[in-house]
Amino acid sequence: MANPTTGDSVFAAAGAALTDQFFKSRDQALLDKMRKTRRSTEMKAALAEVAGIHDDHVLQKLIELEVNPEMVAAIALVPLVAVAWADGTLDAKERDAVLAAAAAQGIASGSVEYGLLASWLVQKPDPKLLDAWQLYVHGLCRKMSEPERLGLKRDILERARAVAASSGGFLGVGKISDAEKDMLETIETTFTI
Secondary structure, eight states: OOOHHHHHHHHHHHHHHHHHHHHHHHHHHHHHHHHHHHHHHHHHHHHHHHHOOOOHHHHHHHHHTTOOHHHHHHHHHHHHHHHHTTTSOOOHHHHHHHHHHHHHTTOOTTSHHHHHHHHHHHSOOOHHHHHHHHHHHHHHHHTSOHHHHHHHHHHHHHHHHHHHHHHOSGGGOSOOOHHHHHHHHHHHHHTOO
C-alpha cells in the first residue's frame, strides 16, 4: 500500500514547482514587457529628436512600422531641401534655415546624414529624391490613422514653410515665391491617400 504522506508530499512538491514555473514565466513576461516599453520610450525620444515630431500617436505608429531615426531624418529633411531649391537657386538664408532645422532634429555636423544634407545644399539633388520621398510617405500614410497622418503632415509642412519664408521677398519681407508655394502644395498633397 502506498504511503499517503509520500503521495501528498509529491503532490505538494509538484504544485509548488508548477507555481514557481508559472510565476517565473510570468516574471519573465513582465520583465520582457518592461524592456520593450523602455526600448519603445527610448525610440520615441530618438525619433522625436531627429524628426521634430512631438505627436505621441505618430511616434508610436512609426515605431510599429519599424521606421528608424535615419529614415525619419530623410522623411523630415527631403521636403525642406525641395522647398529650398524650388525656385532653382538656394540662397544663404534658405541654407541656414535647412541646417538649423537639421540641428534642431539632432543631426550633428560630421554625421552621415549631415554630410548628405550638406551635399544637397551645394548641388540640387536629383528630382528622383523627391519622387522616392513621395512614394515612401504615400506608403507610410496608408498604414497610419488619419490623426497620425495629419500630425506628420503638420510637422513637416510647418518646417518646410519656415524654410520657404526664410529667404523672404523684397527686403526679406515674408514673401514665398510661386515655385515654393507649388512645392509646398506638392508636399501637402503627398499626404493625401
